[in-house]
Amino acid sequence: MQNKFRNSAVVLTLTTLSAFLLACGNMAETPVPTSENKSTSSVNQAGEDTGSAEQTAADEGKVQQTRQFKDWTGHNATIPVTPERVIYHGEVTGDLVALGVIPVGILRQEGMVFDDLVANAEDVGFPFNVEKALGLNPDLIIFSNNDEEQYSQISKIAPTVTFNSFASLEDRMRILGDMLNKKQEAEEWITANKTATAEMWKQLHENGLKEGETASVFTMYPGNRLFVMAGAGLPQLLYGKDGLTPTDEIQKVIDEGMGFAEISLEKMTEVAGDRIFILDPVTDDAKQSTKELMDSPVWKNLPAVKAGKVYNFSIVKASGDAMSREWLLKELPKQMMQ
Structure with a gap:
């Protein structure tokens, strides 16, 4: 079932x-x-x-x-x-x-x-x-x-x-x-992606990203439900080789073989990393919930928020497919190096 x-x-x-x-x-x-x-x-x-x-x-x-x-x-x-x-x-x-x-x-x-x-x-x-x-x-x-x-x-x-x-x-x-x-094309794409990913992380580390920095990816679901993402799409890139590190709470989700976990607003203080990525939702009610989240005292007191290390991506564009990955490899440095 x-x-x-x-x-x-x-x-x-x-x-x-x-x-x-x-x-x-x-x-x-x-x-x-x-x-x-x-x-x-x-x-x-x-x-x-x-x-x-x-x-x-x-x-x-x-x-x-x-x-x-x-x-x-x-x-x-x-x-x-x-x-x-x-x-x-x-x-x-x-x-x-x-x-x-x-x-x-x-x-x-x-x-x-x-x-x-x-x-x-x-x-x-x-x-x-x-x-x-x-x-x-x-x-x-x-x-x-x-x-x-x-x-x-x-x-x-x-x-x-x-x-x-x-x-x-x-x-x-x-x-x-x-x-x-398309075996040859696939191998060529994989090789090019590995090279581009390594170059992106090198560029970010040369511009202030520190070894061991943690990251969290959040999104709102209709019904005012908050989720932390762990195993697909943007997190697959963030938590890859040379990249950012999941927080301990997110690592538990990953270790359990789950791609996400629903959390309370209060739980964000335990889950949020040094850098926070928000996946902007599609539906109007989820967009409103995202706005309310960012207006909350819990959100405003998170260290990453105070440090200005919050990055917004369209949940549609920051997808897990190969073309979106190519886009993210260019877009991620733009946001993180502002």
């Missing part, structure tokens, strides 16, 4: 954060399997009524090679060697974009750093809109969910693989690189 709720809700994080919080809590429960590269060849024969996507390829006289791919939840799916019309349904679309793959269908969220690059992609919605997906003639659907009932319906449209969007960024890029026949 827990996993089913997690996966039905996870995409709602794109507009409300709720599923982001729920999904992060299950990160430790779902190991990331590696894909299998057992390649086989098959031919879509012209004139054979095997579905609109295959028919289109056949009509154009194309020969499409396929192979077996073992996905996140253990399905052995037969997928194209080089997918050309991909639908990605999940919250890390930027991973595909960073590999040079622009999906024909996505779960759209306005305000991402790569909006212009996916402007022509169709929004397949939440829940997944089967009719829209059919009209896109996909040759591969990547489904960031482990709900078997939904998988069964979606996999009737086109070859479908499940994908753990809460795996580490490097793991995701390698899995997608394999899945999309």
Whole structure:
């Protein structure tokens, strides 16, 4: 039941954060399997009524090679060697974009750093809109969910693989690189990201960041609920090599395999680090709660607040995907070095 709720809700994080919080809590429960590269060849024969996507390829006289791919939840799916019309349904679309793959269908969220690059992609919605997906003639659907009932319906449209969007960024890029026949591009991106990340932290340390400084990431959820984030998105960058350190209370959350924890306002005094990062929410009521938080005596008396070491980021832009990571590597120094 827990996993089913997690996966039905996870995409709602794109507009409300709720599923982001729920999904992060299950990160430790779902190991990331590696894909299998057992390649086989098959031919879509012209004139054979095997579905609109295959028919289109056949009509154009194309020969499409396929192979077996073992996905996140253990399905052995037969997928194209080089997918050309991909639908990605999940919250890390930027991973595909960073590999040079622009999906024909996505779960759209306005305000991402790569909006212009996916402007022509169709929004397949939440829940997944089967009719829209059919009209896109996909040759591969990547489904960031482990709900078997939904998988069964979606996999009737086109070859479908499940994908753990809460795996580490490097793991995701390698899995997608394999899945999309972009292995070289994935390794090049990983290498470039490691170099850029190291250079960013070097720059920050040269400009006042001290070894061992702690950091906390907070966000407000509708209903005046305060959360400290630990295991996805911005924290993955902050708590990486050469970076900032989680406070003891946040480390406990991480050690428990949880991506977040709801806390009281009073608890902030124990959780807040030397530097505080606020993820600005999307909904109006959560925005109002954030304002009330910052007007509170507890907030105003935090050492980081008094020292002017508070940084605000849009929760949409400071996402965990590869394109957002590239943006954060440039934006983080801008804010921290002001």
